[in-house]
Amino acid sequence: MAIIETRALTKAFSRLTDYRALWRVGRRDDIVAVDAVDLAVHEGELFGLLGPNGAGKTTLTKMLCTLILPTSGEAAVCGHNVVAEASYVRAQVGLVDCQERSFFWRLSGWQNLLFFASLVGLHGAAARRRVAELVDLVELGREIDRRVMAYSSGMRQRLAIARGLLAMPHVVFMDEPTRSLDPATARDLRAFIRGTLVDLLGRTVVLVTHRLEEAEELCDRVAIMNRGRVLVCAPAAEIKRRVSARQRYTLRVKRLAPAALASLGDAPGVSDLSVVDANSHGVELRMLVANEDVCLPGLMRHIVTLGGDIVHCESQGLTLEEAFVQIVRGQNDGNGA
Numbered sequence: 001m002a003i004i005e006t007r008a009l010t011k012a013f014s015r016l017t018d019y020r021a022l023w024r025v026g027r028r029d030d031i032v033a034v035d036a037v038d039l040a041v042h043e044g045e046l047f048g049l050l051g052p053n054g055a056g057k058t059t060l061t062k063m064l065c066t067l068i069l070p071t072s073g074e075a076a077v078c079g080h081n082v083v084a085e086a087s088y089v090r091a092q093v094g095l096v097d098c099q100e101r102s103f104f105w106r107l108s109g110w111q112n113l114l115f116f117a118s119l120v121g122l123h124g125a126a127a128r129r130r131v132a133e134l135v136d137l138v139e140l141g142r143e144i145d146r147r148v149m150a151y152s153s154g155m156r157q158r159l160a161i162a163r164g165l166l167a168m169p170h171v172v173f174m175d176e177p178t179r180s181l182d183p184a185t186a187r188d189l190r191a192f193i194r195g196t197l198v199d200l201l202g203r204t205v206v207l208v209t210h211r212l213e214e215a216e217e218l219c220d221r222v223a224i225m226n227r228g229r230v231l232v233c234a235p236a237a238e239i240k241r242r243v244s245a246r247q248r249y250t251l252r253v254k255r256l257a258p259a260a261l262a263s264l265g266d267a268p269g270v271s272d273l274s275v276v277d278a279n280s281h282g283v284e285l286r287m288l289v290a291n292e293d294v295c296l297p298g299l300m301r302h303i304v305t306l307g308g309d310i311v312h313c314e315s316q317g318l319t320l321e322e323a324f325v326q327i328v329r330g331q332n333d334g335n336g337a
Helices: 019-023 057-064 086-092 109-119 124-137 153-164 183-200 212-218 236-242 258-266 292-305 320-332
Strands: 002-013 031-042 046-050 072-077 093-097 171-175 204-208 221-226 229-234 246-254 270-279 282-290 309-315
Touching: 002 057, 002 204, 031 057, 031 204, 031 229, 046 057, 046 183, 046 212, 057 072, 057 171, 057 204, 086 093, 093 153, 109 124, 109 153, 124 153, 153 171, 153 183, 183 204, 183 212, 204 212, 212 320, 221 236, 221 320, 229 236, 229 320, 236 320, 246 292, 258 270, 258 282, 258 292, 282 292, 282 309, 292 309
Parallel strands: 046 204, 046 221, 093 171, 171 204
Antiparallel strands: 002 031, 002 072, 221 229, 246 282, 246 309, 270 282
């Protein structure tokens, strides 16, 4: 069942900054941040939203959270239209925004959560009970009475998660939750998102992230955006298979100097060639090979013709990061995904 669904959802911003912008939306000189996006997120899913800076991820998230209005198209969250039924949608979503200045730094974590609880209609004993439950959930019990200015980045991230859960929303949007965290803290937070929010509490989580290894580790499916469009939406493994015509290969070659092998980067179907190592074991080449059944045999014959001995050949497959780069680069070059 789709808990989030969009149809041709579009957001354009006028380049004008004065009153003339009111009736010029839709002109060709507008900036289209989100361009006719069709998307469906399933209930209970951990969904990743990936893309380079300026791809439209944040704008799309803000429309789904009712923070900005779409220019055209439709979007529904929990079966309710984000424009016509915005107040209902706001009660069903939580936004975890980890901006450094999004809390009152001179107040304690407890005081901050009580304040934000009042904004979602929780007061008195009910608010204190909810805040206490969330403090335990995100494991801030020992630090909750300290001023937020004294919190570490990881503690502020956990406080932001608690704030996003105050209304016990069905859908949680998380914008770069592990940004600025050290590796150990980021790992713990990823475990919390997957193990507690999704698996234990059954929440639907939309994770906006630049960390592709994070998306590959956590997400059930990911959507890759660029220039306002969704280029592909599928599990990470399927996305990698879609670009599997290009494979990452490592070859170790003896009896040839690195300079003699550098020209292989110009061979048809070969890209991203690099000489990784040159020692008594030979020269190690790493490259992307398109259409391996055609390109690789010809490449190997050429190496032998030059007088080289191929002592090792291994295919590593593509990482999600490499698939991401190829898909985005394909759109930027006008070749499609």
